[in-house]
Structure formats: C-alpha cells, structure tokens
Amino acid sequence: xxIAVVPSSIENLDRYTKIGAKAFIFGLENFSINYPVxxxxxxxxxxxxxxxxxxxxxxxKTIFNSELSSLEKILLELNTIPIKGVLFYxxxxxxxxxxxKFNYDLVWHQTHMVTNYNTCNYYYDKGVKYGxxxxxxxxxxxxxxxxxxxxxxxxxxxxxxxxxxxxxxLLTNYYESMNQDYDHTPKxxxxxxxxxxxxxxxxxxxxxxxxxxxxxxxLQELNDAGLDYGIIDGNHISDILLEKLISLVNDILxxxxxxxxxxxxxxxxxxxxxxxxxxxxKVKKDEKKD
Amino acid sequence: xxxxxxxxxPAGDLERLKVTxxxxxxxxxxxxxxxxxxxxxxxxxxxxxxxxxTFAHKLNKKVYLTLNIVFHNEDxxxxxxYIRDVANAGIDAFIVSDxxxxxxxxxxxxxxxxxxxxxxSTTNIEAVNFFKSEGVDRVVLARELxxxxxxxxxxxxxxxxxxxxxxxxxxxxxGRCTLSNxxxxxxxxxxxxxxxxRFAFTIENNDQKFTMATKDLNASRYIxxxxxxxxxSLKVEGRMRSLYYLATVIGCYRRIIDLHxxxxxTEEELIKExxxxxxxxxxxxxxxxxxxxxxxxxxxYTGRQEVSNQDFLGLVTSYDETKKIVTLVERxxxxxxxxxELFTPSGKVYSFTxxxxxxxDMNRISVARHPEEIxxxxxxGEIPIYSxxxxxxx
Numbered sequence: 001x002x003i004a005v006v007p008s009s010i011e012n013l014d015r016y017t018k019i020g021a022k023a024f025i026f027g028l029e030n031f032s033i034n035y036p037v038x039x040x041x042x043x044x045x046x047x048x049x050x051x052x053x054x055x056x057x058x059x060x061k062t063i064f065n066s067e068l069s070s071l072e073k074i075l076l077e078l079n080t081i082p083i084k085g086v087l088f089y090x091x092x093x094x095x096x097x098x099x100x101k102f103n104y105d106l107v108w109h110q111t112h113m114v115t116n117y118n119t120c121n122y123y124y125d126k127g128v129k130y131g132x133x134x135x136x137x138x139x140x141x142x143x144x145x146x147x148x149x150x151x152x153x154x155x156x157x158x159x160x161x162x163x164x165x166x167x168x169x170l171l172t173n174y175y176e177s178m179n180q181d182y183d184h185t186p187k188x189x190x191x192x193x194x195x196x197x198x199x200x201x202x203x204x205x206x207x208x209x210x211x212x213x214x215x216x217x218x219l220q221e222l223n224d225a226g227l228d229y230g231i232i233d234g235n236h237i238s239d240i241l242l243e244k245l246i247s248l249v250n251d252i253l254x255x256x257x258x259x260x261x262x263x264x265x266x267x268x269x270x271x272x273x274x275x276x277x278x279x280x281x282k283v284k285k286d287e288k289k290d
Numbered sequence: 291x292x293x294x295x296x297x298x299x300p301a302g303d304l305e306r307l308k309v310t311x312x313x314x315x316x317x318x319x320x321x322x323x324x325x326x327x328x329x330x331x332x333x334x335x336x337x338x339x340x341x342x343x344t345f346a347h348k349l350n351k352k353v354y355l356t357l358n359i360v361f362h363n364e365d366x367x368x369x370x371x372y373i374r375d376v377a378n379a380g381i382d383a384f385i386v387s388d389x390x391x392x393x394x395x396x397x398x399x400x401x402x403x404x405x406x407x408x409x410x411s412t413t414n415i416e417a418v419n420f421f422k423s424e425g426v427d428r429v430v431l432a433r434e435l436x437x438x439x440x441x442x443x444x445x446x447x448x449x450x451x452x453x454x455x456x457x458x459x460x461x462x463x464x465g466r467c468t469l470s471n472x473x474x475x476x477x478x479x480x481x482x483x484x485x486x487x488r489f490a491f492t493i494e495n496n497d498q499k500f501t502m503a504t505k506d507l508n509a510s511r512y513i514x515x516x517x518x519x520x521x522x523s524l525k526v527e528g529r530m531r532s533l534y535y536l537a538t539v540i541g542c543y544r545r546i547i548d549l550h551x552x553x554x555x556t557e558e559e560l561i562k563e564x565x566x567x568x569x570x571x572x573x574x575x576x577x578x579x580x581x582x583x584x585x586x587x588x589x590x591y592t593g594r595q596e597v598s599n600q601d602f603l604g605l606v607t608s609y610d611e612t613k614k615i616v617t618l619v620e621r622x623x624x625x626x627x628x629x630x631e632l633f634t635p636s637g638k639v640y641s642f643t644x645x646x647x648x649x650x651d652m653n654r655i656s657v658a659r660h661p662e663e664i665x666x667x668x669x670x671g672e673i674p675i676y677s678x679x680x681x682x683x684x
Contacts (some may be wrong), residue, residue: 281482
C-alpha cells in the first residue's frame, strides 16, 4: 500500500516524500471542495520538484452548466502535464474524459457512494482505473470490494471525515439571520458533546467530523488484502502533526510497528470511524435484533 | 398546443396510491420492501405492486418503483431477482441511483423505463448526456438548479426531465450527506436518514443555536414556466405523507396544470390554490433554487419549525344517493355550526355549515370528537368515496 497525502499546502512536500509519502492529492482552484486548493502553475512546480511522486488532482465539486466550458479547458490543460490522475465526483468529468481520451487516469471519488464492487466494476469498464472507497463502509466491506474488482483502490486511513456538502451558504445565512457578518473562517459546532468542523466557500458548505479518524489499527489487514493507497488527509491538521503521522504510518506499513500505532493514538485518539462499525437503515428491524 | 406534463405523486401504501391517482396524479412512485430510500415506510410487497399497477393501468396511469439506495456489497445478492419480480408485476419504470442497475434493467427488461434518481444530484448537460448514453430514459434533476439551468439541460440534451415541485427539501446535495451515519449510525444513502439537518447545534462564540433546516419546497407559482420550458414530469415529495395531504396537494397541482394547459390560469385562481396548499403545509415554504440562489430566507433559525394541522375533518367512506347521507370517518374535532367543505377527487367542492350531524346509528349528535368515529351528514351532491371533509378555506 502506498501512502497518499493530502497536504495543506505545497510547502514541505520533500519532507513528506522522505518519510514515506508516495503520492499527493491536491484540490484545484475553482473545482474542488474540502481540499486545500492549488493552481495549475503550482502543480507544475510540484511535479518538477517531485518527479518520482505520483500527483493526483481532486476535482470533486458539483458542476453546473455555466462551468462546463472552463472545466473542459482545465481538463485539457491537465493533459499537458504528467499528473497521474484526476479524482472526480461529477459525471461531467467522465463524459468529457471519454470525448478526449486523456493521458491521465480517472479516479472515481463520489465520496459516500463508493460502497460496492459492482459499481466499481461498472466504472472500471468505463475506463476508470481507480476508486476512493467511502469512509462509511467497514473494513470487511473494503476487503470484499478489493476481492471482486480490478479497480485500484484508495482508502482514507487518517483525517477529518467529510460528512456532508451543501450548495447553501449555511454559515453566511446563519450570521445574516442575526444581522451579523460571517468572518469566513471554519467554525466548530457541537451536538451532544461531539464536535464537528463546518467550513464555507463560494461553492457551499462542508461539515466534517471533529475527531480525526484513525484507521491505523486496520492498516496491515487492508495492506495484506491488496488495497493500493492509504490516504492521510492533512486538511485541518497542522503541518507538524501531518509530518509525524506520515512517518508513523510508514513505520506501521514497513515494520508493522505497534509502538507507532500507540503513538498515533496518543496524537489523534482512536476514533476508528466505520472500519469496524456497521450502519443500520431498517431501524425497527435492526433494533429488534439488538 | 402545450406539451402534456406528468403530475407525479408519492404513495406510501395502496390506499394512498389509489387516492392520489383519483385526485389527479398521472403517475405514482412507490417503494418496495427493499432497496428504497424510505426504508422505514410501510412500502409495497410484490403482490401490492401488482395490485397497484393493475389499478393504475386501468386508469391509463403509471407506477414507478424507487430502487435508489446506494448499494453495499451485501445488497447486491438478490437484486436481479427482485427487479425481475417487480418488472413482471407490471411496473412502468425503476428510479435508480446506483448505475450498475441501469445496465441490468435495460438489457433484461427493455420495455421498462429507467429514471435516474435525484440521489445522483445531476446538475449539468454533460452528466445528463453520460446517463443518456447509458440508456437512462429520464433524469430527476438535482433540486439545486434554477429554471434557466433546467431549460438549458432540456434544450441541449433532449432527455425527459423530472423536477421536484413540492415537499420537504434536503439541506445538502442528495447523495452528499451522511450526517445521519455519523451522528446516529443510520445509513442515509440506504434509506435510514434520521434528518440530522433538523437538529440544533451549538456554535462557537454565539448564544443562538446553529440550525440548517430548510423550509419546504412550493413551486406552485412556477408551474406554468416549468410546463412551457418542456419539463416532462412534476414530482411531489412525501411517500410518508397522509391521505389528506396527498389529496389536497395533488388536487391543487392538477387544477393549476389543467388551467394553464387550457390558458385559463389566472392570478386569482393561483392565489386560491396557494391558499389551499398553505392549509396542509406544516412548515413554511419557498421556491428555493428555482428562482434564486438559496439564501437565509429559505431556512429556519429559531422557534418551532413544524405546526400540526387540524383542517382535515373526515374521510368519506360511502354516500347514500337516495337519502343524501354521507358517511365519513372522523379525523379531527368538528361540531354543529362549523363552516366546512367536502371536496371530491374530481375537484368539486361543496361548502356548507353543519346544521345536523348523526352518529353511526343515526342518532343526532352535536360534536364529533373522537378520531375514527363514524359520522353521518346530510349533503346533497355527487360524493364518491375518498372525498374529504375539511374546514372551509376562506
């Protein structure tokens, strides 16, 4: 399993590669939500400075008609630089990709929808070679998917999980309802003593888990099952902590280091998300089982 | 001549399906007992789907089945058999979200249409074209689109487009919200949504609770435009809504559509229908993205969001044409002297003041106070079953 890092900026990348990062995922200005964003020229600079590192660009925002021409233009421009792949949410990207047959690969990144092997195979047949598994499925489901698909798979190992995305400007609206100005910084909201991060950009509002999800207890099992990339998402994490986490995850992968696992728990706690927790949906039926 | 548009209603069970078709829906969408995004509604068995299709087809109307969960591995086994059973029961279309389903339906049941669920949040021409090339017959567009964007998609793709016009709204893009998973462990994309967007949160440095709940959607004022730009189907939300709600909402939209179709929709008529719609609403409403970028006026911030509605007084179960006695089952308190209306599936309305009222054994009573109580009233008219008694709309 390769370590793929979502860095919070283009600084320090060489430090991350030295300690185990094999791939970087960047958001792209105007086309990404919930990613620190960079420009095309910054991507070119990163590629020049890190020629042996795989560079993926996440273009995961919902696309509207008025953005289609600039989307096509930017996808064509990306085709002129040696990026490894583009992560997409909106199917317009797949449609445009088919039209131009770009050099780079596509990564199916429909956040909460990458949940079964049939749909992975569907997109694989459409030429999509990679997928980012949803954070809301269990480790067993991930392994089962890997068994039944040729698609190369990413899984989030560490990071604040994104829970929801709205086109609405929920913070601006909230403050406006009280005749106050929103200062355009992320906020913390709480419910029953649990904290969540809420952010707003021109593309709407995202809500993230306040805890940093820690899937390192399952890392070896996922690695043994052949999952291809483990993502360490540095969004809302300090550069110093991110660097430590990359190094410790690398130790786990290379040396199966239990002390590194303990150290990670010391830094970020042990919220294992849904790796070992199955969601329910037929409430009455499932509650009876309990 | 204007293009005929479809009025599409939800139905949570067979009775609601029949009522909503009688009140003017052209088609109904229902959930089966598996694979639907309202996992905790009653939902339809295969036998009930068969009965629903038979009933609808006799009226030259259609039934669609939602199959729009985001599948996990464990949901895959059995889905093909289920699709076969539902197709054989006579369903007219499947509303799907997960694309691997599209291929299976189009290959094996080419006469059954595939409609792409709003769960996919389809918002642009290219994405529509992708699904069109996959064989999708109709796209239920995202609720975040303006009328101009909808028109552009229709003009440039030629695909059949379905638009939500009435009912509850999601705060977040459909398919892009798992708040329910994280806060309550219920899988929103498999029908377990626990409506966390209606919770109140504390927010740093502010005493007022942070809420993000939206007002309901009401597009009654934009129906003529949606018809004129070539929308194929107008969809009402609410598979868990009551008989009275569905009868009223579908009845109102039926009249608005028909009046516009015959160039007879006046401002006065529209205001009248809007008043009726407002009487069954339990939340405030807005047209949301259809006419503007949604802002703070489309949300709730403080105070109670929902009000209970007690306009619905009774459901007609029979009418004795000789004695001119209507029998109904009481739903909310009413009494002699109340000004009421009986409205019928065909749109007729009988307004009157209750001067005499009887119990089940024709004993005179002055008050109907118990839900499910059998009440009889003297009314001269043509009053079929499933007519409803409500407080008079002034």
